[in-house]
Amino acid sequence: MDNNHEATLKYHEQEWQINSGMTIRHAIEKVGLDPQSVLAIRQKKLVNHQTIVEPKDEILLVNVISGG
Numbered sequence: 001m002d003n004n005h006e007a008t009l010k011y012h013e014q015e016w017q018i019n020s021g022m023t024i025r026h027a028i029e030k031v032g033l034d035p036q037s038v039l040a041i042r043q044k045k046l047v048n049h050q051t052i053v054e055p056k057d058e059i060l061l062v063n064v065i066s067g068g
Helices: 024-030
Strands: 006-011 014-019 038-042 045-047 058-063
Touching: 006 024, 024 038, 024 058
Parallel strands: 006 058
Antiparallel strands: 006 014, 038 045, 038 058
């Protein structure tokens, strides 16, 4: 894989190198996580799961927390 087209997906202590050009949702599914259980953050901003992964992106996944 060409490193110029890779991005990084991070979740807790885990880290994956993924191809750019796919949606964040697809990347989440590809690494075996449930897209409904995590939020994606890129450059300190929340992004939706339909956002396209760009080369050299670092995407942090955090757990969805709800309560009341």
